[in-house]
Amino acid sequence: MLKIVKAEICDLTNSNLESIYNWRFKEYRCFFATEYVPSFQDHKEFISKEIKENSVSWFFGYFQEKIVSCCCIEKRSHKINSDRFTMILTRVMVNPRWKRKGFARQTISHGIECVRRNREKYRVVLEVFNTNSNAIKLYEKMGFVDTQSKGRMRTMELRHD
Template sequence: MTINLKKCTIEDLPVLQKISYETFNETFKHQNSPENMNSYLERAFNLKQLEKEILTISSQFFFAYSNNEIAGYLKINTNDAQSEKMGDESLEIERIYIKNKFQKHGIGKYLFNKALDIAVERNKQKIWLGVWDKNENAIAFYEKMGFIQTGAHSFYMGDEEQIDFIMTKTLI
């Protein structure tokens, strides 16, 4: 399987919205009410919100393609774009989402390694992310990649408060 990467631009907004809805829904719809899912999807992935994010200088999105079909995407943040105050020496992986049919094909690891490469290129000391405490597959993946839990924060799915573990990997 050939994996290709493309940095997203403002012209990619409709595709970014579609893959965001699809992958988030596939990943979390079975564990959340339809009302909370719809509320979150509309708030987080409406075109105006995604446009704001893609135009943020300290954020970047990348599409992963497998055999010329979009398989998933990565969003990273640095500096003041990070969702938590982690300092300028940190890079946040805010999103790695892969379509279900491309799960277990190495695409998540490929996107993780892209984020790691960017962190090293930018002389970051830490890479971090938030992961839902009930997402055992993702937690196991990140632990395998050398992350440890260093904190937690609240994440709101509609009107339901959930807990995300903050997981960190030291690079230096």
């Protein structure tokens, strides 16, 4: 069973951070628009800063006591209507050995639910590369619909029924 936690500083072990670094900059590199790859230390500091400042919520999925998935959700309040906010889903990653097991879906669903608690008015948006067909299929199954396509990217929003 997948155990999902909102990441805290104590979850930022070198092992977890190295796994995410490898997925993000080695396995998923084909999707990046640039060849720039930050150092592991820069990556570690970046994630630590986000968690300390609570600017982005990271969610880690553990299976058999090892990190196998993660995602980030950034909350942005609307300036006009303070009880409504937008959640931006980013950095959805799964260990390549554990793909197609439902871990991405579970991690995303858990993250959205944790962030949106006590808020009725919210929207969830994401951007995905047009070439990432597996991710697009997953997002569509979860209820995301296309809202815009520009160049290599498409924007999707979670439909509320």
